[in-house]
Amino acid sequence: MNTVKIVGTGLLGTSIGLRLRTRGVRVLLADASPTMAALARDMGAGEPDDGSACDLIVVAVPPDVAGQVIAAELRRDPGATVTDVASIKGLLLQQVRGLATKAELDRYIGSHPMAGREKSGAVAARHDLFIGRPWVVCSDEDTPPGRLRQVLALIETMGATPVHLEPDFHDAAVARVSHAPQVIASLMAAQLVDAPPEGVGLAGQGLRDVTRIAASEPGLWARILSGNAAEVRRVLLGVRDGLDRVIDALDTGEGAGADAGAGVDAGAGSRTLKPGAVAELAGVIAAGNEGYDRIPGKHGQAQRRFEPVTVLVDDSPGSLGRLFAAIGEIGVNIEDVRIEHAAGQPLGIVEVFVEPRVAHELAEALRRRGWRVPVERLTEENT
Structure with missing residues (x-):
């Protein structure tokens, strides 16, 4: 990679530029907002795009416009390999197929670095943002090997680890590990809006852990969720089923309550849960333990x-x-x-x-x- 063009100078695009510049790669910066491109330039991520031919073009724009931008870059530079960093892959590939020729499609390889921050924009960029992180590559048997090597070289330069996945599998996976968690964190944080300050002041690390990503940028996440709507909805339906079971188990009823044999103290002023409720609640927490243990631990090893x-x-x-x-x-x-x-x-x-x-x-x-x-x-x- 002698010359790389980055289209979109937000968090990811600027972070890629910063890392490439530490490796001596010439980086051209383009953005629909001249001010944003100038900010990324001033941070040292590259120089303004002057129309030079590029070896690789990285499209780092919001997912709802990524398809059009990818197609435009494929036409603009007929010799360059084009990749993107959008967090949806299936719908995006469909859009590019509808906008590009077969020859142009041979130069496009979708990708997605599994890295980010709760902050957005060039000012939040870091040259080490991708180190040790998975970076999904959506190539197939028709992908020209030379084009694939360029994308893999980019990933290696970023310090990330390439993971080859089908686009639809990727979208289903990120719905579980990224997109739905964002919704749940935001919903939980929203419960604090009308809470008395004295109550919010009791917050401990548990609440902070659950709501950390709730500070994310609303406009960007509205685009991401819209682009992966079907998969995110499927995950949230499963979460809703679990919530319904918990809500039902916590129902103390309107009368005297169930037999205290359910395992809940029936002291003065309390109501008891129905039989089986405590087991249901324990089961939810136990299932969470099992799922937690599947999250990769240190250095990608099994959770310890x-x-x-x-x-x-x-x-x-x-x-x-x-x-x-x-x-x-x-x-x-x-x-x-x-x-x-x-x-x-x-x-x-x-x-x-x-x-x-x-x-x-x-x-x-x-x-x-x-x-x-x-x-x-x-x-x-x-x-």
Whole structure:
């Protein structure tokens, strides 16, 4: 790749440009908004498009206009390979087939990097955004090998891992792992709009984990969901079935309630659940455990359970650095980390996740070094 053109200078397009520039590739930037193209240029992602012939063109525009842009780029530069980074592939391929000739289609290979941020636009771009992330490639047996090598070279340059999938399989998969989760996170966050501030102030890490992506850009996600409507709807119907079962199980009825043998305390002022309800609720959580265990863990390996060691850290410059340095000196590898903020106190509650066999040893070693490590953390999980 000597010259790459990027059409669309949002988060993904600008991030690709930044990475290519670190590898010495000439990058041309084009955008329907001259201001957005200038911003990406000023960030170092490339130079304005001057009409030069390109080896590869990357279309990084919203999915509802990607088909037309891809077809236009195929016509504009008859020697270039064209790929895109849209999060829908099946409908997009149909659109390009309807707009391009057979010869032009031979130069188009759809792709989709499974990377992003809850922030959008060029200002959120990062040159390392794709490192270690899957990057779907939708080639087939008719794809010219030389064209495919160019797209794979782009993915390798990004530090990502290519995954070859059929377009329809891709769309069904991302509906489960990306598109439906966005809807669910947004719906949950929307429940906070009219909630009393005193109640929202009780929020813990559980709520933050569930709603993190709810800060995503509405216009872009409306386009994504519209483009993959059938698959997202199928997933949400399954979620709705599960919600209906939970809602039914939580129904305490209008009268005296069911037999306390259902396993719920029938103390003063309480109502009991119907028989079988507790088992239904436990089953939902257990099914969630099973599904969670299928999510790839560290380095794409099978999900593993790590033990958290909780440390109270002053909310001041250098505190985290000193903690991590101490753990390194003790000789324990940190597998993951989570940070909460203590309500009303200048403290950070840091959970470092380590191998279970070294958790107790790490806790004791940190205590000996003067770190505040609670013997047992007796707080609600807020889930």
